[in-house]
Amino acid sequence: MPSEVRESLQEDYSQVQAMLDKLEQGHIHIAVFGRVSVGKSALVNALLGEARFATSPLHGETRTVQQGHWSEFRDGNVILLDTPGINEVAGEEREMLARQVAGRADLVLFVVDGDLTAVERQTLHGLGSQGRPMLLVLNKTDRYSADEREALRAALLAHSEGLIMPDSLVFVAAQPAEQWVVRVDESGKETETRRQPPPDVAELKALLWQVLERDGKSLAALNASLFAGELSDEVAGRVLSARRTLGDRVIRTWCIAKGVAVALNPVPVADLVAAAVVDVGMVVHLSRVYGFPLTRSEAGELVRTIGAQMLLLMGTIWAVHFVASALKLGTGGLSALVTGGAQGAVAYYSTFVVGRAAERYLANGKSWGDAGAKLAVREILDSLDRGSILEQARADIRARLGRV
Ligand SMILES: Nc1nc2c(ncn2[C@@H]2O[C@H](COP(=O)(O)OP(=O)(O)OP(=O)(O)O)[C@@H](O)[C@H]2O)c(=O)[nH]1
């Protein structure tokens, strides 16, 4: 693997290591996620049984990811992750962080404080379609009457259909609003005091307990496999693009070598022999970049296959190549007309096409795919801007010859 590629994967390796450590220690991560001010921090506090994290009626109180070991469960191996709220004005970066954490958690508590908003619906679908296990938690139930609660239950289930099963929807009051309490003393005197009712998260605790007992291990395993799948797609993409960059460099180098050789070489038949030798060398080189090393004879076979398709598809430009070669042999006078430089540019162009086609074949795991070599070569020819490549060829060759 090229070192550029390996370096770009450093971050992925450390993420894999973190995931492995987590599995080994049997840690389970529960992310508390949702819109700003729905009561995420209050919920984490209620579960932890202490006012660990700041809560506030102002939006955007939580600015980083904060975590607490939930000692009630499994020797503190369950970790609650409080995240910044989504959909806050100018909070894009914090939202990204929250989404990242939720996207790596074993279980997400998706907290809302009413029916789903459009953004919540979108986000819930996003996480659900990843296959991320979720519970939908309606907080602040102390604000609603019994009738309103039932109406909300129906609405939430309808709006999260296919993502949240009825038994995954839970109602809580993490930090119920203070209440006025009237006390009457022996003398009949009334005093009003404010009282903070205790949190009501019993239903959620019971459900979490049940889920963790039943599925704890498989949640962690499912998460690891989601992570692995996602990561391997990402890594494959990055490896491929690093290979493309390197491949482009390899192709250009060989194109220049061939273009210059053909421009300088006065013996036409040797032009053609040299041309094939150069193309084969380039394909061998490319095959190493793409991790499917080919022998010279395999590379030769590939060059012949591509060459045959090119001959069919771009007869004219090849004809120019042949005619130019022939002219050089016969009439020295005419070579002013079709100069060595033009021939070199044509040679450069054909090597470029061979390189691109070989790249396609190699990137596809040494295969032309269902469509076959003909379609692949045609697509490449169609996608290239011949004029600008020939121009590039002339510039590259001129630069080289100038230096000789
Ligand atoms: N009535 C009522 N208010 C609550 C409840 N839970 C939280 N709140 C209030 O809602 C406000 C926001 O609570 P936080 O826990 O800070 O909300 P958050 O989701 O962490 O907010 P950010 O960190 O800003 O995203 C605070 O004023 C809390 O007192 C509840 O169960 N009932």
Ligand SMILES: [Mg+2]
């Ligand atoms: Mg918060």
